[in-house]
Amino acid sequence: MSHLVILPVLLPLFAGILLLAVRHAALPLRRALSVTAMLAQLALALLLFIRVSGGEVLVYALGDWPAPFGIVLVADRLAAWLLLITAALAFWVALDAARGEDARGRHFHVLLQWQVFGLAGAFLTGDLFNLFVFFEILLLASYGLMLHGGGAWRTRAGLHYVVVNLLGSTLFLFAVGTLYGVLGTLNMADLAQKVAATPAENVPLVRAAGLMLFGVFALKAALLPLYLWLPAAYAHTSAPVAALFAIMTKVGAYAILRVYSLIFGPGAGPLADLIEPWLMPLALATLALGMFGVLASRRLKQQVAYLVVASAGTLLAAFALNSVEGIAAGLYYLPHTTFAAAALFLLAEAIARRRGEVADRLETGPKIAHARVLGGLFFVAAVASAGLPPLSGFVGKFLLLRAALEHPAAAWVLGVVLAGGLAGVIALARSGSLLFYRPVHALEAVAAPPALAASLVPIAGLLLLGLGLTVWADPVLRAAQATATQLLQPYEYIHAVLGEH
Numbered sequence: 001m002s003h004l005v006i007l008p009v010l011l012p013l014f015a016g017i018l019l020l021a022v023r024h025a026a027l028p029l030r031r032a033l034s035v036t037a038m039l040a041q042l043a044l045a046l047l048l049f050i051r052v053s054g055g056e057v058l059v060y061a062l063g064d065w066p067a068p069f070g071i072v073l074v075a076d077r078l079a080a081w082l083l084l085i086t087a088a089l090a091f092w093v094a095l096d097a098a099r100g101e102d103a104r105g106r107h108f109h110v111l112l113q114w115q116v117f118g119l120a121g122a123f124l125t126g127d128l129f130n131l132f133v134f135f136e137i138l139l140l141a142s143y144g145l146m147l148h149g150g151g152a153w154r155t156r157a158g159l160h161y162v163v164v165n166l167l168g169s170t171l172f173l174f175a176v177g178t179l180y181g182v183l184g185t186l187n188m189a190d191l192a193q194k195v196a197a198t199p200a201e202n203v204p205l206v207r208a209a210g211l212m213l214f215g216v217f218a219l220k221a222a223l224l225p226l227y228l229w230l231p232a233a234y235a236h237t238s239a240p241v242a243a244l245f246a247i248m249t250k251v252g253a254y255a256i257l258r259v260y261s262l263i264f265g266p267g268a269g270p271l272a273d274l275i276e277p278w279l280m281p282l283a284l285a286t287l288a289l290g291m292f293g294v295l296a297s298r299r300l301k302q303q304v305a306y307l308v309v310a311s312a313g314t315l316l317a318a319f320a321l322n323s324v325e326g327i328a329a330g331l332y333y334l335p336h337t338t339f340a341a342a343a344l345f346l347l348a349e350a351i352a353r354r355r356g357e358v359a360d361r362l363e364t365g366p367k368i369a370h371a372r373v374l375g376g377l378f379f380v381a382a383v384a385s386a387g388l389p390p391l392s393g394f395v396g397k398f399l400l401l402r403a404a405l406e407h408p409a410a411a412w413v414l415g416v417v418l419a420g421g422l423a424g425v426i427a428l429a430r431s432g433s434l435l436f437y438r439p440v441h442a443l444e445a446v447a448a449p450p451a452l453a454a455s456l457v458p459i460a461g462l463l464l465l466g467l468g469l470t471v472w473a474d475p476v477l478r479a480a481q482a483t484a485t486q487l488l489q490p491y492e493y494i495h496a497v498l499g500e501h
Helices: 007-021 027-052 077-097 108-124 128-147 152-183 188-196 200-221 230-236 239-262 276-296 300-320 324-352 371-386 392-404 410-437 452-471 473-487 491-498
Strands: 058-061 072-075
Touching: 007 027, 007 108, 027 058, 027 072, 027 077, 027 108, 058 491, 072 077, 072 108, 072 491, 077 108, 077 239, 077 324, 077 452, 077 473, 108 128, 108 239, 128 152, 128 239, 152 188, 152 200, 152 230, 188 239, 188 491, 200 239, 230 239, 230 300, 239 300, 239 324, 239 473, 276 300, 276 410, 300 324, 300 392, 300 410, 324 371, 324 392, 324 452, 324 473, 371 392, 371 410, 371 452, 392 410, 392 452, 392 473, 452 473
Parallel strands: none
Antiparallel strands: 058 072
16 A cells, blocks of 8 residues: 555645644745645655556555545546646646735635645545545635635625535535435445446436536536636636636546546446536537637636636536547646646736736736737747647647547537637737737836746746647657546456455
């Protein structure tokens, strides 16, 4: 039993406790501790990813209690991939927050660490109830992060975010309670076996619980019609928090992929492919309406928030193909959209600080200090987000379209994805033109704009991660295909957790 599996969960937990204990210490010390912890988390995630890259499924039984009676953490290729993406994102977010956003409250870095703790636990848990527990941990941390710094608009958007997610948590409890009452277990590997053997009289109850879970995960993933909370919440929180939240919708997408391939997959008997009739239409509708939001946005951060919604639709459309090629395309596209959206949130803040009262409103304003540098970064991020060649967004969408050719809904997938890409190009081109090419010289920008170099490092780091996905597209895609193959053959996961049970 390898302790490497639990270390990415314990590290941010204890880092948060340490930061809470030294909350009265000098801010530079707390910043250094937080960034160092994130760097260590990235190293652990990379080690775990390398360890499972050969196909091994690592199981950590807490208290050495065997599954399904004890709590288990499970690291396979999918969990390690999501953990690595989260750690890379969180490192750059911590570095960006250290430029001043964290000074607006003593507990920013505590909440940041515990957010990562909840995310790591959600990706590694092998138990449905503990997935609920880790969801609650990351949500509680996200409530504090979203409201950090205060303000009327932020408080209002945060209140909607809290209420909607509390309703989702209640539905989650109903679902897991129903499953436990009918099947007597919440271990996901054990559920996979027991759902497949569900007696006919219990099938309606298990189906209802499975659909309730889908509702919860769809809410987390910002799937239509449950995405309405996201644009305001992401647009009105601080830039580093919005950048970190770029991974939050992927938690819902991960949960959909994990639960409905493992528990309600092709081997689930009368409950096989439970959500197949729903997932593709909802994903494409989410992509389409998200792009309408991108076109209609009046602020840059709001536009990026709608890009997150549209990317959730694109990602889930790839997963809905339910093939090795489709899931692999989604797993390649996932880090691209996470890093691109995070970079755009940080860019939006850097631009807003140099436009005076106009801030990030998509209207003509004063000439921006350092416009060439910021404009160049915006161009790269926009090209990546719109899916234009040669960057990773184009590669991800090309893989998705190629995988969709054999699907019955191929015409719909190609039409919506290509139309969405065109809408993204139009919207981002218009935004870039308004921000950088139509200055009103009568208006005065910020007299003493913030230092540029410090704000560029996290943005450049995130864009370089996306560039890395392009340069090393072949090995990343091969890893994604291996992950998809393992996911669609759940026997290895079940056997690793339960053994001969």
